[in-house]
Amino acid sequence: xxxxxxxxxxxxxxxxxxxxxxxxxxxxxxxxxxxxxxxxxxxxxxxxxxxxxxxxxxxxxxxxxxxxxxxxxxxxxxxxxxxxxxxxxxxxxxxxxxxxxxxxxxxxxxxxxxxxxxxxxxxxxxxxxxxxxxxxxxxxxxxxxxxxxxxxxxxxxxxxxxxxxxxxxxxxxxxxxxxxxxxxxxxxxxxxxxxxxxxxxxxxxxxxxxxxxxxxxxxxxxxxxxxxxxxxxxxxxxxxxxxxxxxxxxxxxxxxxxxxxxxxxxxxxxxxxxxxxxxxxxxxxxxxxxxxxxxxxxxxxxxxxxxxxxxxxxxxxxxxxxxxxxxxxxxxxxxxxxxxxxxxxxxxxxxxxxxxxxxxxxxxxxxxxxxxxxxxxxxxxxxxxxxxxxxxxxxxxxxxxxxxxxxxxxxxxxxxxxxxxxxxxxxxxxxxxxxxxxxxxxxxxxxxxxxxxxxxxxxxxxxxxxxxxxxxxxxxxxxxxxxxxxxxxxxxxxxxxxxxxxxxxxxxxxxxxxxxxxxxxxxxxxxxxxxxxxxxxxxxxxxxxxxxxxxxxxxxxxxxxxxxxxx
Ligand SMILES: Cc1cc2nc3c(=O)[nH]c(=O)nc-3n(C[C@H](O)[C@H](O)[C@H](O)COP(=O)(O)OP(=O)(O)OC[C@H]3O[C@@H](n4cnc5c(N)ncnc54)[C@H](O)[C@@H]3O)c2cc1C
Numbered sequence: 001x002x003x004x005x006x007x008x009x010x011x012x013x014x015x016x017x018x019x020x021x022x023x024x025x026x027x028x029x030x031x032x033x034x035x036x037x038x039x040x041x042x043x044x045x046x047x048x049x050x051x052x053x054x055x056x057x058x059x060x061x062x063x064x065x066x067x068x069x070x071x072x073x074x075x076x077x078x079x080x081x082x083x084x085x086x087x088x089x090x091x092x093x094x095x096x097x098x099x100x101x102x103x104x105x106x107x108x109x110x111x112x113x114x115x116x117x118x119x120x121x122x123x124x125x126x127x128x129x130x131x132x133x134x135x136x137x138x139x140x141x142x143x144x145x146x147x148x149x150x151x152x153x154x155x156x157x158x159x160x161x162x163x164x165x166x167x168x169x170x171x172x173x174x175x176x177x178x179x180x181x182x183x184x185x186x187x188x189x190x191x192x193x194x195x196x197x198x199x200x201x202x203x204x205x206x207x208x209x210x211x212x213x214x215x216x217x218x219x220x221x222x223x224x225x226x227x228x229x230x231x232x233x234x235x236x237x238x239x240x241x242x243x244x245x246x247x248x249x250x251x252x253x254x255x256x257x258x259x260x261x262x263x264x265x266x267x268x269x270x271x272x273x274x275x276x277x278x279x280x281x282x283x284x285x286x287x288x289x290x291x292x293x294x295x296x297x298x299x300x301x302x303x304x305x306x307x308x309x310x311x312x313x314x315x316x317x318x319x320x321x322x323x324x325x326x327x328x329x330x331x332x333x334x335x336x337x338x339x340x341x342x343x344x345x346x347x348x349x350x351x352x353x354x355x356x357x358x359x360x361x362x363x364x365x366x367x368x369x370x371x372x373x374x375x376x377x378x379x380x381x382x383x384x385x386x387x388x389x390x391x392x393x394x395x396x397x398x399x400x401x402x403x404x405x406x407x408x409x410x411x412x413x414x415x416x417x418x419x420x421x422x423x424x425x426x427x428x429x430x431x432x433x434x435x436x437x438x439x440x441x442x443x444x445x446x447x448x449x450x451x452x453x454x455x456x457x458x459x460x461x462x463x464x465x466x467x468x469x470x471x472x473x474x475x476x477x478x479x480x481x482x483x484x485x486x487x488x489x490x491x492x493x494x495x496x497x498x499x500x501x502x503x504x505x506x507x508x509x510x511x512x513x514x515x516x517x518x519x520x521x522x523x524x525x526x527x528x529x530x531x532x533x534x535x536x537x538x539x540x541x542x543x544x545x546x547x548x549x550x551x552x553x554x555x556x557x558x559x560x561x562x563x564x565x566x567x
Pocket of ligand 1: 032
């Protein structure tokens, strides 16, 4: 049987960046993805990528902004690595041909972003992720990377020593299950924002890799920290990039006046996302919204600038909200955007399961702590994609023990086959349709686990999620075929979302303080004494989701001492 050196699940920026390291080290690298690589959510990123490239900027300032943005719960070793390596990571892509926007003198242009002390966000108009992903995809093709395209990950497999040694995946076109073996496995499957009804995420962001890693024994961390972006379009939740405020857009209420001076007198609209989202929610609750939304006003920027730098957001507003921002303010509201939590890793992507690595949005290495700064996520993908790639290469060349190959169970697919049969054989008369359960789950997350939380709301949320979990045992599909059975695959994705919803609410219930994106109404203050630690969610021997804690990785004697976070 063929055994790849490195198997990467996920062909977004993280996966393709890691693949580049493996291929250029002459290893056998394969990338597995449920959609064509260019349909990964990375392609939707608009605003840009942070790096202290300018001669007047300093990576240490970037690191401080990130630690502060994270509300002093980010892992500082990871944050320092990311900020220090950011300029090179961006220049690597520039060298590979990524068409970043330029200044008159030919240098890479940078714009202001929320929570940053310097305008350090490099961009390619408002289609940055698109430009970056195409650049790395070209490299994957050029180097002949093996792509398992339209393969759906169903299980991470381990050998008798408990080390990750491959996956079980379904070839979507035929429904055939395949065991794909590898010396190392990287989970780069992105986030799970689809667990909320209103979100900015692609349909595919269902956290499959995170949930399956948890089932394979990996720890998850900090799931309670879910980022609500201040400017999702009112009706569809589609994102209007923070880059728009970076270009000078205002937020206004029903009264037509700017309101951010009440909440963040210095940074105003460019305070960090948790602060701006909470401010909007308070304005809406106080009656200064219209139909659950406030407005993003770009009219004063003028038609020429909008057409040159913000063409995509203009088109999105016209197509999905019926508003041309050249003439009218855009209705926006806080919308689930990003999951700070994920598979718990060390600085170089190692998980607690040997041979299993994670990076990008699927992971929690934790560079974002309790709140991610805009444009730090694209950065995370290219820095940690690169470094986890290098670490896997090092592991294979130095530490890998050859005899491990022989020890996988014969019936490694048995439980997967049983699960698929159970769903397909459930009768349509007595079974429950997945769409009904998905609706109930995502509505519960929106209603009970939103921007403002309290014990009562969270407990109600957990109750609803556990009802959905129990009903999922009776879930049925109408399509019983093998070929492109999306009915079945979206049902499996729903199963993953249910597990992550449960772990998210349990993590949120236990964090009795307000920090970053997690606001507990009955505990309005940050409590560093008791809660400056990571929440770990795992599955115990009895199959239950349990919560424990881990210390934050600090550097140099707590160099970044916590202070009150004001903007
Ligand atoms: C609309 C939007 C705009 C954004 N704008 C910015 C921005 O301007 N700046 C910034 O820094 N960040 C931004 N972000 C966040 C950032 O884009 C993402 O966090 C980042 O791109 C995630 O990259 P990734 O490689 O970790 O995962 P993704 O790009 O999400 O890729 C995940 C991959 O995993 C694969 N996969 C998933 N499940 C399975 C499975 N079961 N089987 C096989 N394959 C699977 C998918 O096919 C895909 O290839 C934005 C996010 C959104 C939603």
